[in-house]
Structure formats: structure tokens, C-alpha cells
Amino acid sequence: MRKTLTTLICATVAVTGLMQAEAAKKNDPDKRDVQKLMEELGDPHYQDRMKVYSVCSLEFEGADGEDDYYHIYSGTLKKGGYHLIVYNNVPEYLGFYLVDFEPVDYEEGAVLLDSGDGSTYFPFPIPASGPADTVRVDGIPTKFVKNPRLEEKKEGPIVAGGGIPAVPDKETSASGEVIDYRDWNITIKGRTITVNALFVKVEKGQVTLKSSKNGRETTIPGSAFSDEDKEYIRRITAK
Secondary structure (H helix, E strand, O other), X not given: OHHHHHHHHXXXXXXXXXXXXXXXXXXOOOHHHHHHHHHHHOOOOOOOOOEEEEXXXXXXXXXXXXXXXXXXXXXXXXXXXXXXEEEOOOOOEEEEEEEOXXXXXXXXXXXXXXXXXXXXXXXXXXXXXXXXXXXXXXOEEEEEEEOHHHXXXXXXXXXXXXXXXXXXXXXXXXXXXXXXXXXXXXXXXXEEEEEEEEEEEEEOOEEEEEEOOOOOEXXXXXXXXXXXHHHHHHHHHOO
């Protein structure tokens, strides 16, 4: 009885951890890490003596219905002007806009730029779909300069010495089915949750999943999964 209770408690804790991972938390990078990355990337992402400051986190509803965020930083330029720096909630640096006005605040879906007169602010939209290629501020267009490292990742494997690790091929089961991130329905103590995760292994009736939100691995009793999930596990583990 004690062993069963302990297993149940551990499983509950494990699923709770996955639930917390699924409910996207604000995951904004430290401004010192932002500064360091800008310096590593160099021109045009970093200009001489540019100083980075945190501005805000813009909340929006993600494609999965959960809260998600864009994190905004300001890079103050010695020669005048500002970099409006955009991160997603992974967090990954997406890129920047060069603007004449200082990013100082925010409203729903937009960063507010100070016109300098103390009372007028220009809204700079950052839609849920991501930064637009071009945005007009006070009639003046400014283009989004993308993070080259992310662009290289999208293009596929990088040759040795390129500085970016190649994207690994997805694993395929013995039956030929691709093992990829998917939604799992897990029931513990009468409560069912859906989590997006990757199958890692099954051992002695315990299934290990890797969360798509934070990359953490969690082990859950096989009995907690839906019939569809159990069938999926059976297929991809068949010899």
C-alpha cells in the first residue's frame, strides 16, 4: 500500500511539472545575456558602446491557446537612436528595429515610443504572429533586421565551422513511424491534462517524455495515458 501511494504521489508531482511547463511562464532573458549576445553578433546588431535595457514583456495568446510572450529590450546607441530588440519566450533573439524614439512603455500588442515632448507616444505594433518585416513610425518606415543565427537554423544543417549546430534528424521507429512531439492525454487522480512532449523511452511500465516547453524529461506510469497514447507507444516500441 505504501509503495502504491508513493508511486501515485510521484506521478502526481511529475504530471504537475508537465502542467507547469505547458502553461507558458514569462521566460525573459537577463539584460546582461542580451547585451552579451548583441556583442557576439556584432554589426549591425551591436553598435559601439550600445547599452541594453529591459523595456517590457508583451503578452498574447499563442496558437495553442496558452499565454505567450515577446520580450522587448532597448539598445541605446552612442550616435543617437535606439535598437528595439525582440525576443520570443523560448527565449530566442529574433532581431531588432532601428528607431529614432526611445522605447519606454507598452500597451496591448505594442511598444510605446517616447516622442520626446513628454506627452506623445507612438505605438509600435508587435503582433502575435511575430515582428513585421517593416513598420512605420510617424510615417517613417523601419525594417526588421533578423537574427542571422536563427535564419541559418531554418535553412538546415550548417557545415563544420559555421558556428551553428546542425538540426538533428528526427528519430524513426522500427515500424517506420517518425517519433516527434505530440499531444498526450494523461490522467492522474481523476484529472486529465494534455501536454505536448516527445517520447523518450518506456521501461518497466514507466514512460519518459520530454516537454516541448522547457526540454525537461519526466517519467510517468504507463497506466496514466489514454488508450490512443498507449497504442502509439506500442507501435513505436514494436521490434
